[in-house]
Amino acid sequence: STLAFRNGSKETCEYPCASGWKLDRGTQYVFEPETTCCDGVWLPTIDLMNVYELPDTRLQPYQILTFENGAVAWWTAVHGKYYTPMDITRFPFDTQKLVMQFGFQSKSVVNEYIPSSSSTRFLVRGEGEIVSGWDVQSVEVLPWSTTLREGVNYYVSNYGTPSNPNDPAPVADYGDGDESQQGSGYEVVSFDVVVTIKRKASYYILNMLVPILLLVGLSLITYMIPPADLDTRISLNVTLFLSLTALQFIINAELPKSSNPSCITELILASYIMVAFAVRFAPTSLRLSLFFLGN
Secondary structure, three states: OHHHHHHOOOOEOOOEOEOOOOOEOOOOOOOOHHHOEOOOOOOOOOEEOOEEEOOOOOOOOEEEEEOOOOOEEEEEOOOOEEOOOOOOOOOOOOEEEEEEEEEEEEOOOOOOOOOOOOOOOOOOOOOOOOEOOEEEEEEEEEEEEEEHHHHHHHHHHHHOOOOOOOOOOOOOOOOOOOOOOOOOOOEEEEEEEEEEEEEOOHHHHHHHHHHHHHHHHHHHHHHOOOOOOHHHHHHHHHHHHHHHHHHHHHHHHHOOOOOOOOHHHHHHHHHHHHHHHHHHHHHHHHHHHHHHHHO
16 A cells, blocks of 8 residues: 555555654655555454443554564553542552453454553653652553453353343353353453553542551540540540541542542541540549549
8 A cells, every 4th residue: 555655556655654744745744654555464363351431532643563574563552540449448548450451353363462561651741740749659561362262151150140041142151161051162362551550649648647656645534634524524535526427528529439448538437436435434434433522
């Protein structure tokens, strides 16, 4: 296609070798090998398996490089939102693995994906956080291959229910190795891009943990106040209890929404119990004091 475009037998190019170029022989552009026509260059199909959304205003630059030995290099930028499960039970000391799943290709078309270089930053200079509140620790490309039956069985056995034994065309088998099922031996290859990030906990320590611990520490003063000053002891702990409640409203706005309790949630619950115990202990200590004084 490049030669045909250059020698004039082809007037236009449908797929330039670089984004941003509209190749037309009518222009006065000097065509270079790396930015010419790539209509006849075969490129593998890369499916986005767990993509959630592709923004309409995204930029998707690419470039295809061909070499004299027949090798082809193809880079492209992919901008989108992806879905991946996250475990926040250790919040704010959690580490997450963000997985972007790419593939699938028949093994008869693509034998394997070979990982290339990786970096946590590209074309961005300067110091500071590249993602607010997170530290990007590593980016890995993990290739894998499996049969279609093995892949379906994995998801069904771990997250679903097997097919009925009387189903003439079951989605998943029972591991009996029956290769007669439609597409059971179809081999696919794929790869995952795994981004490991660690939450920077200093913000949450200063704005959540320290205020909670200070309020709990102040509640210990009630044990130093004389038992006869019952109103002072109760008013102190009730004030601390209300302060802890107000602080929880602020913290809940910052906490990720999850049905599993995080470290911060458990700490708040323990703080409530300690302050509530101090309130209950105040009249009890007064009764014990009067009892021993009477004796």
